[in-house]
Amino acid sequence: MKRVLVELKNLSKKFGKEHVIKDLNLDIYEGEFLTLLGPSGCGKTTILRMISGLEKVTSGKVIIDGKDVTDIVPAKREVNTIFQNFALFPHMTVWDNIDFGLKMHKVPRTEADKRIKDAINLVKLKGFENRKPDELSGGQQQRVAIARGIVLNHKVLLLDESLASLDLKLKREMQIELKKIQKQLGITFIYVTHDQDEALTMSDRIAIINNGTVEQIDTPENIYRKPHTKFVADFIGEANILTGKITKVSENEAVVSLPDNMDLTIDNKNYQVGEEKTVVIRPECFDISSIESLDSFKGVVKEYIYDGMITKLIVQKDNTELRINLMDASSFKEGSDVYLKVPKKYIIVLGDKNE
């Protein structure tokens, strides 16, 4: 069983009348890479700051490593933060920036020097020790911030949109490197982002935050394949979200009838006829053909968007637009008729309890 390292219990935060975090519960395991993912303004930074102590909690508890730290000042908490704008001290060199925390913790000089050297090697900044932050590129500043955050050997590192300011290519590189550093050190990373690709790439688990509460917490794969709510399905990746009614049930299968005469066969999980259901179909989950077959329904290609690796089609089925992504769509021109099917294993029915 994995050990819980950070525990948020019934955490609430109000700024004046605005209730930003609402009775949030979250267990974070030792050594995991957990991402808090959600739209801007949903409260991610606030959650992070309550863990670091830089924001006071309105009610609830923050427990780190079994110790209730709710009323303990940031300086005494065994966590470190990497800020969105890095917050490197401009008047200090790279070396002094990394040294700052060690000095504050009165780490003996020889030990401190060794740790700084190790950290500098880890983030590949050898040779830059005497530069000031404004003499470094964005990526290098990022590395200094990481080194400064890990050099204290604390068990938890908090990262707030740390890669947001980097350009796409550098961002991809740093994502892989961050993950590597995290594995190598074996410490817990709590990473905040509004970028779903980033979350899916790096995380062991993702907590989807919506409106100050945890909407779902799961592995990246499960978040994508088995979203529990419309919000999660919509926020992560592209999705066709359709609501209809169960019209037929047999022993193993059921039929959900969606608007515009789309009947889909799904596994029966104790559904009742007449029950309303919302289904989610990812754009890459359609079987598409120009020839009619059993159970297929007809649509018309309305838009054809070439996007490099994949081609995006928008198919009009009566009044419903369906988004479909294909590796090879050369045989489907705009305006042509297509016949669609969805294998039932790819149909996500919301509201199903965890299997």
Added chain:
Amino acid sequence: MNKKLDLFKNISLWPVVIYSFVLILLPLLYILFLSFCETDYVGGINYHFSIVNYLTIIDSTYLLIFAKSALIGIITTLICLVIAYPFAIFLMDKKEEVRNALIKLVMIPFLTNSLIRTYGWIVLLRKNGIINNGLTSLNIIKEPLSLMYNNIGIIIGMVYTLLPFMILPVYAAVNKLDPNLIKAAKDLGANKFHVFKDIIFKETISGAFNGSLMVFIPAIGYFFISDILGGGKQMIIGNLIKDQFLTARNWPFGSAISIFLIIVTFLLVRVYKKIGGNIDELGGM
């Protein structure tokens, strides 16, 4: 189009140029010129080149006045720093309206004549003034304190008059500080003292230096404060210069001391640059 705009810019700059030339540069050049002339000891000027005035400055009696005056200036500057920083830090996380309101309060004294405000202090500081009467009636002290006609009086007057010149640049620098730097320092284990010493003060040193210059230079020059609250017995450099121009009628020597002060100011800026300060942050000094 552009040419017209350039022309307009040129014309609109002329009043400033003329103002600076006539009211700042010309008098300064005149003072510089005078400082290399000699007095004829009856209030007139011998117009021939001489460095005797500068040699007189090095005379030990004058050096003593300089040293005492500098000490008063340094103490005044330090007291102003000690008041300005907590004030600026207090304002840091306040709402914008609160900050603006309090900064306006700091500037209100500028609306009345500083000479009159200095006379006001007599009512507070004299032997049977408000402060001494208050303290004796509360039995905190038995004998009234000597708060004026001495160096203490001068320093009180200087701090009071010059404090806004420290608060404004310090506040401006602290206000520009990225609050995340302070959060980062706390996050890395810094206590309040280290947050101030290692982050806030180091990051706003240009504001502190700027304010210090704006306080120190007047603090060795504002002769009226020394006249009123020091009782005229306590000489500062400002008194010395004033006396040369008005009493001793030795304009060349007065000019030389003035030029000497200007040189000291420039040297201070050089020192600041040497210790790693950024001249641009001083705002055109």
